[in-house]
Amino acid sequence: MTSALPHGVCSTCSQSLHFCLACGQPVKNKYYQFDGVGPYCQECYQTRPRCDVCSAPLTHEYWQLSDGRVICANCHSTAIYDPAAAAALYSEMRQVVDQLLGLRLNIPTGVALVDRNQLREVIRQQTNAVMQGNPASSTALPLVAENTLGLYARRGMRRGIYIQTGLPRLLFLQIAAHEYAHAWQAENYPMLRDERIHEGFAEWVAYRVIGRYRYTRGQERMLSRQDIYGQGLRWALEVEAQTGIHGVINALSAENG
Numbered sequence: 001m002t003s004a005l006p007h008g009v010c011s012t013c014s015q016s017l018h019f020c021l022a023c024g025q026p027v028k029n030k031y032y033q034f035d036g037v038g039p040y041c042q043e044c045y046q047t048r049p050r051c052d053v054c055s056a057p058l059t060h061e062y063w064q065l066s067d068g069r070v071i072c073a074n075c076h077s078t079a080i081y082d083p084a085a086a087a088a089l090y091s092e093m094r095q096v097v098d099q100l101l102g103l104r105l106n107i108p109t110g111v112a113l114v115d116r117n118q119l120r121e122v123i124r125q126q127t128n129a130v131m132q133g134n135p136a137s138s139t140a141l142p143l144v145a146e147n148t149l150g151l152y153a154r155r156g157m158r159r160g161i162y163i164q165t166g167l168p169r170l171l172f173l174q175i176a177a178h179e180y181a182h183a184w185q186a187e188n189y190p191m192l193r194d195e196r197i198h199e200g201f202a203e204w205v206a207y208r209v210i211g212r213y214r215y216t217r218g219q220e221r222m223l224s225r226q227d228i229y230g231q232g233l234r235w236a237l238e239v240e241a242q243t244g245i246h247g248v249i250n251a252l253s254a255e256n257g
Protein backbone atom coordinates (compact mmCIF):
# COMPACT_ATOMS: atom_id res chain seq x y z
CA MET A 1 0.00 0.00 0.00
CA THR A 2 1.23 3.48 -0.79
CA SER A 3 0.06 6.77 0.57
CA ALA A 4 0.49 10.10 -1.14
CA LEU A 5 2.73 12.66 0.52
CA PRO A 6 2.40 16.45 0.19
CA HIS A 7 5.30 16.40 -2.25
CA GLY A 8 3.41 14.11 -4.60
CA VAL A 9 5.75 11.19 -4.09
CA CYS A 10 4.67 7.90 -2.54
CA SER A 11 6.18 6.92 0.78
CA THR A 12 8.17 4.07 -0.76
CA CYS A 13 9.80 6.42 -3.24
CA SER A 14 10.38 9.08 -0.63
CA GLN A 15 12.64 6.77 1.34
CA SER A 16 15.12 6.74 -1.49
CA LEU A 17 14.73 10.42 -2.32
CA HIS A 18 16.51 13.41 -0.91
CA PHE A 19 14.79 16.63 -0.04
CA CYS A 20 16.17 20.03 -0.93
CA LEU A 21 17.39 21.85 2.18
CA ALA A 22 16.12 25.19 0.85
CA CYS A 23 12.61 24.47 -0.47
CA GLY A 24 11.90 21.07 1.08
CA GLN A 25 10.88 19.53 -2.23
CA PRO A 26 12.24 16.16 -3.33
CA VAL A 27 15.36 16.43 -5.42
CA LYS A 28 14.75 14.28 -8.46
CA ASN A 29 17.52 15.09 -10.88
CA LYS A 30 20.72 16.99 -10.46
CA TYR A 31 21.50 18.14 -6.96
CA TYR A 32 24.12 20.38 -5.39
CA GLN A 33 26.20 20.36 -2.24
CA PHE A 34 28.17 23.18 -0.68
CA ASP A 35 31.06 22.31 1.59
CA GLY A 36 29.47 18.90 2.07
CA VAL A 37 26.06 20.29 2.98
CA GLY A 38 23.06 19.46 0.80
CA PRO A 39 21.23 18.44 -1.24
CA TYR A 40 19.88 21.55 -2.90
CA CYS A 41 17.69 21.31 -5.99
CA GLN A 42 18.56 22.87 -9.31
CA GLU A 43 15.80 25.44 -9.11
CA CYS A 44 16.97 26.74 -5.72
CA TYR A 45 20.54 26.68 -6.98
CA GLN A 46 19.55 28.85 -9.93
CA THR A 47 17.03 31.21 -8.40
CA ARG A 48 17.76 31.81 -4.72
CA PRO A 49 20.25 34.34 -3.34
CA ARG A 50 23.44 32.64 -2.21
CA CYS A 51 25.47 32.54 0.98
CA ASP A 52 28.45 34.88 0.61
CA VAL A 53 30.75 32.34 2.26
CA CYS A 54 29.83 28.90 0.87
CA SER A 55 27.54 29.85 -2.06
CA ALA A 56 24.69 27.62 -0.85
CA PRO A 57 21.18 28.82 -1.77
CA LEU A 58 19.71 30.68 1.19
CA THR A 59 16.72 29.44 3.13
CA HIS A 60 14.44 31.67 5.20
CA GLU A 61 17.08 31.36 7.92
CA TYR A 62 20.11 33.52 7.17
CA TRP A 63 22.18 36.26 8.74
CA GLN A 64 22.84 39.67 7.28
CA LEU A 65 26.13 41.27 8.31
CA SER A 66 26.70 45.00 8.65
CA ASP A 67 28.84 45.10 5.50
CA GLY A 68 26.02 43.66 3.40
CA ARG A 69 27.11 40.03 3.24
CA VAL A 70 24.52 37.34 3.89
CA ILE A 71 25.49 34.07 5.54
CA CYS A 72 23.62 30.76 5.60
CA ALA A 73 22.63 28.99 8.79
CA ASN A 74 25.30 26.36 8.34
CA CYS A 75 28.16 28.84 7.98
CA HIS A 76 26.74 30.98 10.76
CA SER A 77 26.67 28.08 13.21
CA THR A 78 30.48 28.17 13.67
CA ALA A 79 31.24 31.67 12.38
CA ILE A 80 33.84 33.78 14.18
CA TYR A 81 32.52 37.28 14.94
CA ASP A 82 34.16 37.95 18.27
CA PRO A 83 37.75 39.32 18.45
CA ALA A 84 38.47 37.24 21.57
CA ALA A 85 37.32 34.05 19.81
CA ALA A 86 39.47 34.98 16.81
CA ALA A 87 42.51 35.56 19.02
CA ALA A 88 42.02 32.23 20.79
CA LEU A 89 41.65 30.30 17.54
CA TYR A 90 44.64 32.12 16.05
CA SER A 91 46.80 31.14 18.99
CA GLU A 92 45.60 27.53 18.73
CA MET A 93 46.53 27.56 15.02
CA ARG A 94 50.02 28.85 15.85
CA GLN A 95 50.57 25.92 18.18
CA VAL A 96 49.43 23.49 15.50
CA VAL A 97 51.83 25.05 12.97
CA ASP A 98 54.65 24.79 15.48
CA GLN A 99 53.87 21.14 16.29
CA LEU A 100 53.33 20.03 12.71
CA LEU A 101 55.98 22.03 10.88
CA GLY A 102 58.21 23.66 13.48
CA LEU A 103 57.47 27.18 12.23
CA ARG A 104 57.43 30.06 14.73
CA LEU A 105 57.36 33.83 14.37
CA ASN A 106 59.89 35.98 16.22
CA ILE A 107 58.19 39.29 15.58
CA PRO A 108 54.83 39.68 17.32
CA THR A 109 52.07 39.57 14.71
CA GLY A 110 48.50 39.93 15.89
CA VAL A 111 45.22 39.07 14.26
CA ALA A 112 42.36 41.50 13.59
CA LEU A 113 38.82 40.74 12.48
CA VAL A 114 37.62 43.15 9.83
CA ASP A 115 34.46 43.43 7.79
CA ARG A 116 34.53 43.40 4.01
CA ASN A 117 34.80 47.18 3.71
CA GLN A 118 37.65 47.42 6.21
CA LEU A 119 39.49 44.61 4.45
CA ARG A 120 39.14 46.45 1.13
CA GLU A 121 40.60 49.54 2.75
CA VAL A 122 43.62 47.61 4.09
CA ILE A 123 44.11 46.11 0.63
CA ARG A 124 43.88 49.55 -0.97
CA GLN A 125 46.57 50.88 1.37
CA GLN A 126 48.79 47.87 0.70
CA THR A 127 48.36 48.24 -3.03
CA ASN A 128 49.29 51.92 -2.82
CA ALA A 129 52.39 51.06 -0.82
CA VAL A 130 53.37 48.49 -3.44
CA MET A 131 52.81 50.95 -6.26
CA GLN A 132 55.00 53.49 -4.48
CA GLY A 133 57.82 51.02 -4.86
CA ASN A 134 57.96 49.68 -1.36
CA PRO A 135 58.35 45.95 -2.02
CA ALA A 136 58.94 45.14 1.64
CA SER A 137 55.30 45.84 2.34
CA SER A 138 53.97 43.75 -0.49
CA THR A 139 52.58 40.34 -0.92
CA ALA A 140 53.76 38.91 -4.21
CA LEU A 141 50.42 38.59 -5.96
CA PRO A 142 48.34 41.51 -7.14
CA LEU A 143 45.74 41.97 -4.47
CA VAL A 144 42.19 41.23 -5.51
CA ALA A 145 39.77 42.92 -3.16
CA GLU A 146 36.58 41.08 -4.05
CA ASN A 147 37.53 37.53 -3.17
CA THR A 148 40.11 38.17 -0.51
CA LEU A 149 39.25 36.72 2.89
CA GLY A 150 42.50 37.52 4.67
CA LEU A 151 45.69 39.50 4.33
CA TYR A 152 49.09 39.76 5.93
CA ALA A 153 50.23 43.37 5.95
CA ARG A 154 53.45 45.11 6.86
CA ARG A 155 53.67 48.83 7.14
CA GLY A 156 56.95 49.91 8.63
CA MET A 157 57.26 48.15 11.95
CA ARG A 158 53.59 47.23 12.15
CA ARG A 159 52.66 43.74 11.12
CA GLY A 160 49.24 42.23 11.25
CA ILE A 161 46.98 39.54 9.92
CA TYR A 162 43.53 40.72 8.86
CA ILE A 163 40.72 38.21 8.50
CA GLN A 164 37.17 38.74 7.37
CA THR A 165 34.68 38.50 10.21
CA GLY A 166 31.92 35.88 10.01
CA LEU A 167 33.98 33.07 8.47
CA PRO A 168 33.14 29.55 9.69
CA ARG A 169 35.69 28.18 12.14
CA LEU A 170 37.46 25.79 9.75
CA LEU A 171 37.70 28.38 7.00
CA PHE A 172 39.03 30.90 9.51
CA LEU A 173 41.76 28.39 10.44
CA GLN A 174 42.61 27.85 6.78
CA ILE A 175 42.85 31.57 6.01
CA ALA A 176 44.70 32.39 9.24
CA ALA A 177 47.28 29.65 8.61
CA HIS A 178 47.83 30.84 5.03
CA GLU A 179 48.47 34.42 6.17
CA TYR A 180 50.59 33.24 9.10
CA ALA A 181 52.80 31.40 6.61
CA HIS A 182 53.24 34.65 4.67
CA ALA A 183 54.27 36.35 7.91
CA TRP A 184 56.83 33.60 8.48
CA GLN A 185 58.12 33.96 4.93
CA ALA A 186 58.43 37.72 5.36
CA GLU A 187 60.57 37.17 8.45
CA ASN A 188 62.76 34.40 7.09
CA TYR A 189 62.83 34.72 3.31
CA PRO A 190 61.91 38.33 2.53
CA MET A 191 63.42 38.19 -0.95
CA LEU A 192 61.24 35.32 -2.14
CA ARG A 193 59.66 36.43 -5.42
CA ASP A 194 58.46 33.28 -7.18
CA GLU A 195 54.69 33.57 -6.85
CA ARG A 196 53.95 29.89 -7.23
CA ILE A 197 56.35 29.05 -4.41
CA HIS A 198 55.27 32.03 -2.32
CA GLU A 199 51.57 31.12 -2.47
CA GLY A 200 52.18 27.37 -2.67
CA PHE A 201 54.05 27.38 0.61
CA ALA A 202 51.26 29.37 2.31
CA GLU A 203 48.64 26.97 0.92
CA TRP A 204 50.71 24.01 2.08
CA VAL A 205 50.83 25.33 5.67
CA ALA A 206 47.06 25.91 5.57
CA TYR A 207 46.47 22.48 4.03
CA ARG A 208 48.46 20.79 6.79
CA VAL A 209 46.68 22.77 9.52
CA ILE A 210 43.14 21.97 8.36
CA GLY A 211 44.22 18.36 7.90
CA ARG A 212 44.90 18.29 11.62
CA TYR A 213 41.26 19.33 12.08
CA ARG A 214 40.16 16.61 9.61
CA TYR A 215 38.69 19.20 7.30
CA THR A 216 39.11 16.99 4.25
CA ARG A 217 36.50 18.81 2.14
CA GLY A 218 38.53 21.98 2.53
CA GLN A 219 41.70 20.10 1.60
CA GLU A 220 40.07 18.65 -1.52
CA ARG A 221 38.88 22.09 -2.56
CA MET A 222 42.38 23.52 -2.14
CA LEU A 223 43.94 20.67 -4.12
CA SER A 224 41.50 20.99 -7.00
CA ARG A 225 42.29 24.63 -7.74
CA GLN A 226 43.84 25.14 -11.16
CA ASP A 227 45.31 28.56 -10.44
CA ILE A 228 48.67 29.42 -8.93
CA TYR A 229 47.42 28.47 -5.46
CA GLY A 230 46.55 24.93 -6.52
CA GLN A 231 49.71 24.59 -8.61
CA GLY A 232 51.83 25.82 -5.73
CA LEU A 233 50.17 23.52 -3.21
CA ARG A 234 50.70 20.47 -5.42
CA TRP A 235 54.33 21.49 -5.88
CA ALA A 236 54.85 21.76 -2.10
CA LEU A 237 53.17 18.42 -1.38
CA GLU A 238 55.35 16.76 -4.00
CA VAL A 239 58.51 18.23 -2.48
CA GLU A 240 57.33 17.12 0.96
CA ALA A 241 56.66 13.57 -0.26
CA GLN A 242 60.19 13.35 -1.63
CA THR A 243 62.26 15.22 0.94
CA GLY A 244 60.01 15.94 3.91
CA ILE A 245 59.09 19.18 5.65
CA HIS A 246 62.67 20.38 5.62
CA GLY A 247 62.78 19.86 1.88
CA VAL A 248 59.91 22.33 1.43
CA ILE A 249 61.59 24.90 3.68
CA ASN A 250 64.94 24.39 1.92
CA ALA A 251 63.22 25.03 -1.40
CA LEU A 252 62.27 28.49 -0.08
CA SER A 253 65.83 29.28 0.88
CA ALA A 254 66.99 28.20 -2.60
CA GLU A 255 64.53 30.66 -4.16
CA ASN A 256 65.24 33.46 -1.73
CA GLY A 257 67.61 35.45 -3.80
Ligand SMILES: [Zn+2]
Pocket residue numbers: 020021022023024025040041042043044045
Ligand atom coordinates in the same frame (compact mmCIF):
# COMPACT_ATOMS: atom_id res chain seq x y z
ZN1 LIG B 1 15.00 23.50 -3.62
Ligand SMILES: [Zn+2]
Pocket residue numbers: 051052053054055056071072073074075076
Ligand atom coordinates in the same frame (compact mmCIF):
# COMPACT_ATOMS: atom_id res chain seq x y z
ZN1 LIG C 1 27.12 29.26 3.83
Ligand SMILES: [Zn+2]
Pocket residue numbers: 139178182199202
Ligand atom coordinates in the same frame (compact mmCIF):
# COMPACT_ATOMS: atom_id res chain seq x y z
ZN1 LIG D 1 48.74 34.27 -0.13
